[in-house]
Amino acid sequence: MGxxxxxxxxxxxxxxxxxxxxxxxxxxxxxxxAFILWDEARQVFYCLRSLRY
Incomplete structure (x- = not known):
């Protein structure tokens, strides 16, 4: 993708x-x-982690 x-x-x-x-x-x-991300433009906060099966 460059x-x-x-x-x-x-x-x-x-x-x-x-x-x-x-x-x-x-x-x-x-x-x-796992990661935490704040999207300033959308005013959205994500706190995510994968699940191990």
Missing amino acids: HRFSTHSDSEIVLHLYEKFSIECLQYLRGEF
Whole structure:
């Protein structure tokens, strides 16, 4: 997609996915994860974590 990452952290992936797909970005994430995200433009706060089955 042409994104340039400025760190070696995988947390940047979530930010880029959210920019492109909003909350639908969750369908592109695999494995265990947790994150908190504040969307200033929409005034929405997300606190999410995956469930291990």
